[in-house]
Amino acid sequence: MALERDKHTAQRALLTLHEAQLLELYRRMVLIRQFEEKTAEMYARGKITGFCHLYAGEEAVAVGAIYALYDKDYVVSTYREHGHCLAKGADPKVVMAELFGKVTGISKGRGGSMHLFDQDLRFMGGYAIVGGGLPIATGLGLSVQYNEGPEVVCCFFGDGALPQGAFHESLNMASLWKLPVVFVCENNFYGMGTLVQNAICQEELYRFAQPYKMPGVRVDGMDVLEVYGATMEAVARAREGDGPSLIEAVTYRFRGHSMSDPVEYRSKREERIWQERDPIKNLRRKLTVERHVAEGRLGEIEAEVARQIDDAVKFADESPEPSVEELGKGVYAGS
Amino acid sequence: MPQLNFIQAINTALAEEMERDPLTFLMGEDVVLGAFGATKGLIDKFGDKRVRNTPISEAGFVGAAVGAAMAGTRPICEVEFASFFYCAFDQVCNQAAKLRYMSGGQARLPITFRAVFGAMGGAAAQHSETVYAQFLSVPGLKLVVPSGPSDMKGLLKSAIRDDNPVIVFEHGALGRLKEEVPAGDHLVPLGKAAIKRAGDDVTVVAIGAMVPKAMKVADKLAKDKVSVEVLDPRTLIPLDEEAILSSVGKTNRIVIADEGHLRGGAAADIAAIVAEKAFDSLDAPVKRVASLDVPIPFSPPLERAAVADEARIEAAIREVLGS
Numbered sequence: 001m002a003l004e005r006d007k008h009t010a011q012r013a014l015l016t017l018h019e020a021q022l023l024e025l026y027r028r029m030v031l032i033r034q035f036e037e038k039t040a041e042m043y044a045r046g047k048i049t050g051f052c053h054l055y056a057g058e059e060a061v062a063v064g065a066i067y068a069l070y071d072k073d074y075v076v077s078t079y080r081e082h083g084h085c086l087a088k089g090a091d092p093k094v095v096m097a098e099l100f101g102k103v104t105g106i107s108k109g110r111g112g113s114m115h116l117f118d119q120d121l122r123f124m125g126g127y128a129i130v131g132g133g134l135p136i137a138t139g140l141g142l143s144v145q146y147n148e149g150p151e152v153v154c155c156f157f158g159d160g161a162l163p164q165g166a167f168h169e170s171l172n173m174a175s176l177w178k179l180p181v182v183f184v185c186e187n188n189f190y191g192m193g194t195l196v197q198n199a200i201c202q203e204e205l206y207r208f209a210q211p212y213k214m215p216g217v218r219v220d221g222m223d224v225l226e227v228y229g230a231t232m233e234a235v236a237r238a239r240e241g242d243g244p245s246l247i248e249a250v251t252y253r254f255r256g257h258s259m260s261d262p263v264e265y266r267s268k269r270e271e272r273i274w275q276e277r278d279p280i281k282n283l284r285r286k287l288t289v290e291r292h293v294a295e296g297r298l299g300e301i302e303a304e305v306a307r308q309i310d311d312a313v314k315f316a317d318e319s320p321e322p323s324v325e326e327l328g329k330g331v332y333a334g335s
Numbered sequence: 336m337p338q339l340n341f342i343q344a345i346n347t348a349l350a351e352e353m354e355r356d357p358l359t360f361l362m363g364e365d366v367v368l369g370a371f372g373a374t375k376g377l378i379d380k381f382g383d384k385r386v387r388n389t390p391i392s393e394a395g396f397v398g399a400a401v402g403a404a405m406a407g408t409r410p411i412c413e414v415e416f417a418s419f420f421y422c423a424f425d426q427v428c429n430q431a432a433k434l435r436y437m438s439g440g441q442a443r444l445p446i447t448f449r450a451v452f453g454a455m456g457g458a459a460a461q462h463s464e465t466v467y468a469q470f471l472s473v474p475g476l477k478l479v480v481p482s483g484p485s486d487m488k489g490l491l492k493s494a495i496r497d498d499n500p501v502i503v504f505e506h507g508a509l510g511r512l513k514e515e516v517p518a519g520d521h522l523v524p525l526g527k528a529a530i531k532r533a534g535d536d537v538t539v540v541a542i543g544a545m546v547p548k549a550m551k552v553a554d555k556l557a558k559d560k561v562s563v564e565v566l567d568p569r570t571l572i573p574l575d576e577e578a579i580l581s582s583v584g585k586t587n588r589i590v591i592a593d594e595g596h597l598r599g600g601a602a603a604d605i606a607a608i609v610a611e612k613a614f615d616s617l618d619a620p621v622k623r624v625a626s627l628d629v630p631i632p633f634s635p636p637l638e639r640a641a642v643a644d645e646a647r648i649e650a651a652i653r654e655v656l657g658s
Contacts, residue, residue: 074406108439117438124405125438129429135395136430139402139410146360146384146408166425169395176390330440331474333498 006219009229014286017225022287025067025224027301029059029280032083034302034309035092036255039082039099042313043259048099051128052113055083057254060279061186062087064227065154065247068235074122074144074153076137079114080253081126084156088123090116092312102319109322110330122151130191131164133157134183138170141179141244152238153181154231160191162208163200171212171246178243182234185248186221192257193265206248214244221249222277225286252277336515344484344516345373345449345505348491349411351519353381356409359495360385362396363413363449371451373505374413397423400446401431401500409445411495417452417466417504431500432475447494448502453544453594454642455507460630463638465543465595467504467571471604477501477525478571482546483509485516486569489523497525506544506594526573530582534564537588537652540579540605541565545592545624545643552648563652571601579605580613587618588655592648597625619655624648 014022036056042048055062062083066075077084085095090106098105099113107117114128124140127133137155144151161167162185174181185205189196197203209216215237219230227249234245252274256263263271287293329335339347346369353359361374361381367388369375378386389396393414400412414420420427427448434442454463467478477499481487487505494501531546532553541549546567553563566582568575583589589609593602602623609621624643632638 076402105439107437107441110439111437115437117434117441119438119441119443124402125434125442127430129425132398132425132430135398135426136402136405138395139399139404140406141402142399143403143406143408146403147406166394166398169390169392170398172390173392173395173399331436332477333435333443333445 006217006226006230010223010225013225013229014290019291019293022291023293023297023301025063025228026280026283026287026298027305028063028087029224029283030302030305031092031308032059032062032086033280034305035082035086035095035312038309038313040255040259042099047317048113049101050112051079052099052259053080053257054253054255054259055080057274057278058186058188058221058251059083060224061184061221061227061249061251062156064224065156065182065184065231067228068231069152069154072122073151074124074140076124076133076140076153076155077126078133078157079126079128080158081116082113085116085118085123085126088121090118090121090123092308093315096312096316097319100316100319101321102316103322104315104319131157131161131166134161134166134170137181138174138179141174141181142177144180145177150239151180152235154184155181156184156186158191159185159187159189159196159205160199161185162205171208171214171244174244175212175214178241180238180241181244182231182238183244183246184231185246187248187250188253190257190265192261206246209246214246216246216248218248218250221251222279222282224279224283336517338513339484339488339516340511340513341484341487341505341509342372344488345491346375346377347516348488348495349374349377350380352492352495353377353385358407359409359411360387361411361413362387362389362400364389364391364415366413371510373449393419393422394426397448398426398430400448401426401434401444404444404446405434405442409495411447411449414448414450416462417450418461418464420450420466427476427500428470428473432473436475443498444500445498446500448500450502450504451507452504453506453508454631454638457633457635457638458507459633463631465593465626467502468595468600470502471571471601475500476572479503479525479569480543480571481505481569482541482543482567483512484514485521486523486529488516489521490525490569493522493525501525504543508544512547523569525570526575528566528568528575528578530564531567532563532565534562534586536562536586537590537655538564538566538582538586539590539592539648539652541567541592542571542594542601544594545648548645549592549648552645552652556649556652561652561656561658576608576612579609583609583613584616587616589617590622590624590648590651590655592624592643594626594642596628597623598628600625619657622651622655624651
């Protein structure tokens, strides 16, 4: 039922959003896809080291949800957060520089791929402990409520976070105190290599909303408009003071858990089925068929993004490493 | 100057700081009721918005305090007993401690955690542990261990005004200890040790509840013409190394008394610093007096035997003096 309703919401968004808005959604998804493809390339070339988790395939979730927010709203993410950070408005240059470990990076090279952070954009961090960001998102919501602010907190996490105590503790508190938090679960079916139904007894993850007395919906996470529509509703509810919601966005990561994952736990056939549902192709089809946007216009966007990504790599490559003399600084405020 | 006990000193510091800064608020298990007295009555003064009971959900509410700080408030978060921190280790050690550094200095984390610790008579292993050693090797935290009411008030007020995550450990057996506490803006800086008693023959670095014990021993030994200097570091991070090294430079002998366990404890840490930096001034090996490496037992005689007492401090002093 929920899915049926959300298809209508998505259709309405397709018909009512201005063309410029739809193109912006398209641009953001393309930006993330190209950024991640370039990241994989730079990783293979040894320019990026360490743990690195790509978001390709899941773009519709970050872009759809974050497009439903105002600039002043907060976003909390995971270690697979390049997409959320870019969707929140970060310059790909400083994100790429962070992946390169450079001092010009968004976290000055101290965080790396898993710990992007931008206080001004209210992108409140990537968290590399599964479920670790949820209590923090709840606390951001508590602070907003304390200050009687208008902001909403949008908290992303994967299906792997649901068996964590932090998930349950956070949903309980957020609901108990009616905090303005939208919990967005990106269900990509695998926690590393463990299938979701082998990790949690209730694999329809949105159903965890019910015991915590909040609305819960499952949406097609490969459809940016559906994610956008569901998040708009949840955000409106949060902003009205009616408390949190849980959105389960069903999605798929096109690559492995991390760059070192050979993805031996799923079939090529399964991957092909999901690639057919590529969120970017999906929106492209809708834009050209139903909104009669010229192919050429979309091509221009892609070319413009490609230039931006090239600039980002150049910037990252040419930026200096952090100075070792600065190593001990910044552990404490005022140090 | 008013006479206050340890608990009243906490209550006074909280009330004054909450009065001073409307961005501060209290959260934690049963802070409304204030079961141990520290937060008692604050609800009447500040209301339920600023004195918030949390569910028994340490990972959740400790993390919520971290998030709340990041969005501009200054939470004072009570974790009833310090052993409960184990439920919230991720939020304290992975999140609160690291976020500022990991974000290239952007995340703001003005949080004060308060927790009761220590052997207090029959609370058994899961309520009696001295857990600060577990946080000593986590850069990004500050650790405060007050030994009496006056320091308690001054250190807690400084902790609340500090822009970092600070854990204030309140020894559960010090509750009734009374002394004169300066009224109003009495601030004790974090990172400044106190010489609680000056002496020439031996330095006793005493932490938390070991301070009153060391003072009694010093009184007793004074009758035998042994002059004991009792140094209270007051904060373990930052640690006033200079004060410790300067005292050892004078007395040439050191005993470190701590309620934590012997292995990997605060006493071990301070002993290593002294051995590395003041070896040449030592006339005797560094001596640690700490809790035995057993979980704190329930049985009163076993509990007393597990934790360092005056007799063991005295024996250690006599050992380093060769007397």
